[in-house]
Amino acid sequence: xxxxxxxxxxxxxxxxxxxxxxxxxxxxxxxxxxxxxxxxxxxxxxxxxxxxxxxxxxxxxxxxxxxxxxxxxxxxxxxxxxxxxxxxxxxxxxxxxxxxxxxxxx
Numbered sequence: 001x002x003x004x005x006x007x008x009x010x011x012x013x014x015x016x017x018x019x020x021x022x023x024x025x026x027x028x029x030x031x032x033x034x035x036x037x038x039x040x041x042x043x044x045x046x047x048x049x050x051x052x053x054x055x056x057x058x059x060x061x062x063x064x065x066x067x068x069x070x071x072x073x074x075x076x077x078x079x080x081x082x083x084x085x086x087x088x089x090x091x092x093x094x095x096x097x098x099x100x101x102x103x104x105x106x
Contacts, residue, residue, distance in 0.1 A: 035080035070101025
């Protein structure tokens with residue numbers, strides 16, 4: 001009987017909406033990640049992995065007017081978002097660029 005119960009529940013998991021399925025994290029809307037950014041070691045809003053290719057967001061570090069997707073002004077206080085750089089298990093991946101910041105089309 002114990003082996004039968006998981007088999008009975010399997011069709012129910014397939015019919016659940018994606019936001020209710022276990023072990024599936026919702027995708028972050030990276031087009032809204034811009035503004036004043038503070039790097040932290042704990043309690044971040046998002047965990048990011050810095051990569052050289054296949055990123056979710058191309059980031060341009062600016063000193064003023066971080067008003068579009070991917071434009072980040074790095075600050076030490078009063079941030080819009082707190083970001084923790086990690087090696088794995090990130091919420092999304094970023095790539096630093098000198099021009100044309102924003103979400104990638106992947």
